[in-house]
Amino acid sequence: MMIEFDEVEKGFGSHKALRGVSFTVPAGTMFGLIGPNGSGKTTALRLMLGLLEPSAGQLRVFGATPSERSADRIGYLPEERGLYPRMTVRDAILYYARLKGAEPSSRALDGWLDRFEIRKLQSTLVGALSKGNAQKVQFIAAVLHEPELLILDEPSSGLDPSSQEQMRRVISRYAAEGHTVVLSTHDLSWAERMCQSVVMLHQGRKVLDRQGRGAPAAERASIKVSVAGVLPALSELPGVTAILESDGYHRLMLGPDADPQRILAVLMAHSHLSHFELAQPSLHETFLQLATPLHGSVPPPGIGHA
Amino acid sequence: MLDRRALRKISVVFWREYVATVRTKAFVMALVSLPLLSLFALCVPLLGGVGGRLPDLRCVVVDQSGGKLFSALEQAAERHNRRLAADQPTSPNGRVFVEAWPSTYDQEAKLALSGQVRSGELFGFVEIGRDVLDLSRGRLTLRYHASSGGQWLLGNWLENELVPAIHRERLHRSGLEPALVERARAPVALSSEALEVAGIPSAATSGPTVDLAIPALAAILMFLAVMLSAAPLMQSVLEEKGQRIAEILISSVPPFQLLLGKLLGASAVSLLLLAAYFGGGYSIAVLLDYGAWFTLHNVACLLSFELIALFMYGSVFLAIGSLCLDLRESQTLMLPAMVLSSTPLLLLPVVLAEPHSVLVTTLSLVPFFTPVLMMIRATLVPSAPAWQVLLGALLSSGTALLCVAFAGRCLKAGLLSRGPAPKFRELLVWLRQSS
Numbered sequence: 001m002m003i004e005f006d007e008v009e010k011g012f013g014s015h016k017a018l019r020g021v022s023f024t025v026p027a028g029t030m031f032g033l034i035g036p037n038g039s040g041k042t043t044a045l046r047l048m049l050g051l052l053e054p055s056a057g058q059l060r061v062f063g064a065t066p067s068e069r070s071a072d073r074i075g076y077l078p079e080e081r082g083l084y085p086r087m088t089v090r091d092a093i094l095y096y097a098r099l100k101g102a103e104p105s106s107r108a109l110d111g112w113l114d115r116f117e118i119r120k121l122q123s124t125l126v127g128a129l130s131k132g133n134a135q136k137v138q139f140i141a142a143v144l145h146e147p148e149l150l151i152l153d154e155p156s157s158g159l160d161p162s163s164q165e166q167m168r169r170v171i172s173r174y175a176a177e178g179h180t181v182v183l184s185t186h187d188l189s190w191a192e193r194m195c196q197s198v199v200m201l202h203q204g205r206k207v208l209d210r211q212g213r214g215a216p217a218a219e220r221a222s223i224k225v226s227v228a229g230v231l232p233a234l235s236e237l238p239g240v241t242a243i244l245e246s247d248g249y250h251r252l253m254l255g256p257d258a259d260p261q262r263i264l265a266v267l268m269a270h271s272h273l274s275h276f277e278l279a280q281p282s283l284h285e286t287f288l289q290l291a292t293p294l295h296g297s298v299p300p301p302g303i304g305h306a
Numbered sequence: 307m308l309d310r311r312a313l314r315k316i317s318v319v320f321w322r323e324y325v326a327t328v329r330t331k332a333f334v335m336a337l338v339s340l341p342l343l344s345l346f347a348l349c350v351p352l353l354g355g356v357g358g359r360l361p362d363l364r365c366v367v368v369d370q371s372g373g374k375l376f377s378a379l380e381q382a383a384e385r386h387n388r389r390l391a392a393d394q395p396t397s398p399n400g401r402v403f404v405e406a407w408p409s410t411y412d413q414e415a416k417l418a419l420s421g422q423v424r425s426g427e428l429f430g431f432v433e434i435g436r437d438v439l440d441l442s443r444g445r446l447t448l449r450y451h452a453s454s455g456g457q458w459l460l461g462n463w464l465e466n467e468l469v470p471a472i473h474r475e476r477l478h479r480s481g482l483e484p485a486l487v488e489r490a491r492a493p494v495a496l497s498s499e500a501l502e503v504a505g506i507p508s509a510a511t512s513g514p515t516v517d518l519a520i521p522a523l524a525a526i527l528m529f530l531a532v533m534l535s536a537a538p539l540m541q542s543v544l545e546e547k548g549q550r551i552a553e554i555l556i557s558s559v560p561p562f563q564l565l566l567g568k569l570l571g572a573s574a575v576s577l578l579l580l581a582a583y584f585g586g587g588y589s590i591a592v593l594l595d596y597g598a599w600f601t602l603h604n605v606a607c608l609l610s611f612e613l614i615a616l617f618m619y620g621s622v623f624l625a626i627g628s629l630c631l632d633l634r635e636s637q638t639l640m641l642p643a644m645v646l647s648s649t650p651l652l653l654l655p656v657v658l659a660e661p662h663s664v665l666v667t668t669l670s671l672v673p674f675f676t677p678v679l680m681m682i683r684a685t686l687v688p689s690a691p692a693w694q695v696l697l698g699a700l701l702s703s704g705t706a707l708l709c710v711a712f713a714g715r716c717l718k719a720g721l722l723s724r725g726p727a728p729k730f731r732e733l734l735v736w737l738r739q740s741s
Binding site: 049074078080083084085098 | 311318550551552554560722
């Protein structure tokens, strides 16, 4: 395993940023870490980097406790960009690579600049760059030393749609070359499309651990229905936690014990059913369900009411 | 221990810090402004004439001693005005005109003369008492009145002309030949000479005044070089925190190595400044035959204590920068650090008056004062005992290492923080957590 979190806790005074979090990241995969603001994602990333130490539990990166040695094998793109504004693009990238103990060739650097189509900016002062270009420079600085583990915190922020697509392709290619990538993002479509496994944190706890593509049965699915007339009341629909309405359809959100066959029977008995579709939840829906429980729904496992 | 990889990272940080500082306009200005300001200070006296001519001294002399002193002053004024017209046409001095007070000198006369001075009609007036030439009198006081802006001008002129005239007239009345007495009272100068130093010709030694002045000047330059190099460390850490660079830095370089790299960079900047200042200073000293101070021992003392001071104060400034959110917040914490660092300079008069007294010896062993005070004491003739210099160096080096360790912890704890500077109790918790 590239990364192993085993009942990891991290507290800052009385505030618990992480509460008994466990997950693993296999080598050579792309791993998504999602969660609302303040859920503990950045703390988890800082623990992986060795910037913080767990208050309790065990954390292993490259099979050992994070150390200076392991830090050199990690590339890190923080959420907020950090570049010296009075350095040129080229100097800034080379400086960060050298801090990782690497002495990258000019060819390698030129290759990355070309990949992002910013070679002409290499002598520009960082302070004069647009937010998007600064983001690209920061990314190159994180990967120029060819890290085995690349940790990206919101890599798409500040990028226009075409640059986002460019960034997504570059990250996918880097992962396809056998590197491990940890992606912390609010862009759930990125996590869904790119990551082999996704963990969601909420209020310091792990509330979702989706290994492999597709949602596990434990995740709350929904049923999209169209009926003529009035739907039965929520209490008459066994296992349904909420009813949403959009585009002329009703979406019945299913609890963990819901049985679609029984729901279908109830619907057919009470109304004229013209559409019935069992839908697996998207990551976006899951995120909304877990992070912002809807009115009338039951709270997801492990989440208390705030 | 620091392995090769760590040393390499330290050297990368060192070089960036050095280059980032010496390429700034502020550094270039600091490098050239001090010599230029010194040059300006030297030239100011030469520029005296540019400010325009001093006013003419038109004054009334109330001579109640018989009139001889007025005559002497009248002749002196004529001599002065002739000399001014003939020999010194570009002199800034004004002419002198004296008039005798013709009538009774009483309170009314005094009021009238004061009124003329206030209105600008007169520059001033001087009272010469009846008994001024009486040999039985002891110390006398001559009173003069002038407009408040130029009292010193009239005072100087009377000092130079009236007092010698009184002496001459008194000698004459005593039957003594003034010229003979003048020769007998020819001034005997006292010349303060330096102690002999083995291997240095007597002519090359400079004398106690210069022997005190050069170490004092060296201490001031050392202080400036330390402050000009150490203070930017705090700003650089604040910038790294503000621009979110710190998180990337410490994800690549352990805080202690980052700290060492920054301190070494600042040391190199400081040594560059010192080299520039002392390069110029040495050239001037050699030209003026005051080069004897620049021995290997003295230069080694200067450089050693400079580096100790830089590590000590640089660490403190770095710690302050890492604990604060912005420049304004850091200034509150900087105040005690600045007071501490500048105290040795405030003590300079005491140190130069009695460099080896018990008080100064004790103060020079206080680690935060040692670099400046011990450097002065170690480079004086006679110098402080070697054991005191070594003890001071050891104590201050130990303190500098403690400061570095403290700053390393502050850096580790503070660089990732986003809130305001911690209170003392919070700081202790931070430091304990970062250990």
